[in-house]
Amino acid sequence: MDPLPRLLRYATPHRAVMAGALLAMVVYGAANAWLAYLIQPIIDDVLIAQSDLTYIALAILVAYFLKGLGGYFSSYLMEGLGHRVVMVVRNQLFRHMLDQSAAFFARRAVGPLLSRINNDVGQVQRAVSETIGDLARESLVLVGSVALLFYYDVKLALLCMTATPLIVYPLIRFGRRVRSVTHRSQEAQAQMSHVAAEAFAGHRIVKAFGAEGHEAAKFETASFRLFRTNLKVTRVLALLPPLMELLGGLAIAGALWYGSREIASGRLTAGEFTSFLAALLFMYAPIKKLSRVNANLQQAAAASERIFEVLDLHTEVRERDGAIQLPPFTQQIEFKDVTFGYEDAPGRHTLRGVNVTVRAGQMIAIVGRSGAGKTTLVNLLPRFYDVTSGQILVDGRDIRDVTLASLRAQISVVTQEVVLFDDTIAGNIAFGTPGATPQQIEAAARAANAHDFIAAQPQGYRTMIGERGQRISGGQRQRIAIARALLKNSPLLILDEATAALDAEAEKAVQQALTTLMMNRTSFVIAHRLPTIYRADAIVVLDRGRVVEIGKHQELLAIPNGVYARLHQLQLLETKPDSRELKAAYLAAAQAAAKEAERSR
Ligand SMILES: Nc1ncnc2c1ncn2[C@@H]1O[C@H](COP(=O)(O)OP(=O)(O)O)[C@@H](O)[C@H]1O
Ligand SMILES: [Mg+2]
Numbered sequence: 001m002d003p004l005p006r007l008l009r010y011a012t013p014h015r016a017v018m019a020g021a022l023l024a025m026v027v028y029g030a031a032n033a034w035l036a037y038l039i040q041p042i043i044d045d046v047l048i049a050q051s052d053l054t055y056i057a058l059a060i061l062v063a064y065f066l067k068g069l070g071g072y073f074s075s076y077l078m079e080g081l082g083h084r085v086v087m088v089v090r091n092q093l094f095r096h097m098l099d100q101s102a103a104f105f106a107r108r109a110v111g112p113l114l115s116r117i118n119n120d121v122g123q124v125q126r127a128v129s130e131t132i133g134d135l136a137r138e139s140l141v142l143v144g145s146v147a148l149l150f151y152y153d154v155k156l157a158l159l160c161m162t163a164t165p166l167i168v169y170p171l172i173r174f175g176r177r178v179r180s181v182t183h184r185s186q187e188a189q190a191q192m193s194h195v196a197a198e199a200f201a202g203h204r205i206v207k208a209f210g211a212e213g214h215e216a217a218k219f220e221t222a223s224f225r226l227f228r229t230n231l232k233v234t235r236v237l238a239l240l241p242p243l244m245e246l247l248g249g250l251a252i253a254g255a256l257w258y259g260s261r262e263i264a265s266g267r268l269t270a271g272e273f274t275s276f277l278a279a280l281l282f283m284y285a286p287i288k289k290l291s292r293v294n295a296n297l298q299q300a301a302a303a304s305e306r307i308f309e310v311l312d313l314h315t316e317v318r319e320r321d322g323a324i325q326l327p328p329f330t331q332q333i334e335f336k337d338v339t340f341g342y343e344d345a346p347g348r349h350t351l352r353g354v355n356v357t358v359r360a361g362q363m364i365a366i367v368g369r370s371g372a373g374k375t376t377l378v379n380l381l382p383r384f385y386d387v388t389s390g391q392i393l394v395d396g397r398d399i400r401d402v403t404l405a406s407l408r409a410q411i412s413v414v415t416q417e418v419v420l421f422d423d424t425i426a427g428n429i430a431f432g433t434p435g436a437t438p439q440q441i442e443a444a445a446r447a448a449n450a451h452d453f454i455a456a457q458p459q460g461y462r463t464m465i466g467e468r469g470q471r472i473s474g475g476q477r478q479r480i481a482i483a484r485a486l487l488k489n490s491p492l493l494i495l496d497e498a499t500a501a502l503d504a505e506a507e508k509a510v511q512q513a514l515t516t517l518m519m520n521r522t523s524f525v526i527a528h529r530l531p532t533i534y535r536a537d538a539i540v541v542l543d544r545g546r547v548v549e550i551g552k553h554q555e556l557l558a559i560p561n562g563v564y565a566r567l568h569q570l571q572l573l574e575t576k577p578d579s580r581e582l583k584a585a586y587l588a589a590a591q592a593a594a595k596e597a598e599r600s601r
Helices: 003-009 012-048 054-098 102-107 110-152 154-161 164-201 203-208 212-264 270-282 284-311 374-379 404-408 425-429 438-447 451-455 474-488 504-518 530-535 553-557 563-569 576-600
Strands: 332-340 351-359 363-367 389-394 411-415 492-496 522-526 538-543 546-551
Touching (some): 003 284, 012 054, 012 270, 054 284, 110 154, 110 164, 110 270, 110 284, 154 212, 164 203, 164 284, 203 212, 212 270, 270 284, 332 374, 351 546, 363 374, 363 530, 374 492, 374 522, 411 504, 425 438, 438 451, 438 474, 438 504, 474 504, 492 504, 530 553, 538 553, 538 563, 546 553, 546 563, 553 563
Parallel strands (some): 363 522, 411 492
Antiparallel strands (some): 332 351, 332 389, 538 546
């Protein structure tokens, strides 16, 4: 479907505003024609016949007043409507993007997505709010002026109209060109946002590798592409006004030549002819504006094509019609013959025939080499992705039969990288639990071992953290994430290498908090640390997407040549928290040896 009518459909709920704007435009157009008409009595009655001026002066005042009133309201109402429509599109676009599945975000970079919201919507905004108003209003001015031309002299009017195709043809030609160039310009802009977003997000790496020049060069390439396409648009657009002016001059010269003969033969008075000329001149501004309308509309069309392209994407993870609320989890979770392949790697399955059953209250450890599919497996439970075949059942219900909100409300996720939003500490803990009271937030923070360091912050719980706020350490971030999960208080818990990025010191505090968090919950824990794994009710060993072993630590170690036994042997399963004690023991031994040496001397 053509993007412009589709864009206009967003305006249909605002019929009253459009009607008001149209009324204002009619007033504007009529006042304009009236002003041209008033020139005739000025010349014939006032200047030539020397009659009274008062009536005409008054009429001119009224006409200008009406024109001003009509102009004001038509601009205000139409442009306001344009802004409103664009706001709705913008909000819809953001919400739609956010509703996309994890696969959508895995495929796309953040910069170009932002660019759709900023640049494409901005382009539509400029075009719509200015152009639609101009289109309607100036067309009415033209109608009024043309009517006046015909009123005075049909033949002369027809003569002037012969210029019309000369005007319209280039406009349509230009419009097409503008549309395709605009497409490229918006793409260049998206590319530029991409390069910038990536460089800013990775500024430390860029600097550490001395790659500022490289990044700047990438940006300049994209920037130059934008410059070139913009130049092309400008070259086309700048050609329009002089072209229109030339045609206007042609029409006026023709009218003068023909009109002088009409006056000489007495068919027109001097006043009538001047009024005719005025109407012709009054047409100039609208034509000049209208000449840009098509080009602007084509720019809007190009930008809205890019917007609708995103709006028309359906998300891969969709809620079934008639999906029900998932009742609170009580019994068990079953992965039944789960096979999964990422869409961009067709034919290659990341998980193959996974069968795992977890009963309420159990803690399952998932181990395996990097790339074995551990993260992929736990991502299927909150439906970040959907299984390719097989089923995941919660209390016997396929998770694709329940609403996403009710499923996700029962799952908390704590991963290696904690995302903190640009908000207060309290706001970050209450993220996902908007109604939480300060008491509840503090209780969660205490349980997460986080209260002490939060209380030591300059403004306590009201300290800003995240993007532009206070910097806090990795272990502190992790404990805020745990407090967040504690407050959400969902029965299911996913811990994806939650402590992998921490040093032994920080890990201890976090580990305590995690233990509190796991209490009375059913948890899936991806871990490398033996202390965590020892406590698991079952260890699921993944290897290249298959479950190769399930059991307890001792059972798995006993399997000759087992994958788990080998992971253990290669020390891919770490004993880090204990290594502190090892280190302490080593230090103590070293000190004792030193003392011994001193004594013997
Ligand atoms: N978004 C993705 N698109 C395509 N392939 C992916 C994606 N995420 C992970 N993979 C691939 O799937 C496999 C398993 O990854 P993952 O589940 O992250 O492993 P683990 O968590 O065990 O280290 C890897 O081969 C990885 O390259
Ligand atoms: Mg992983």
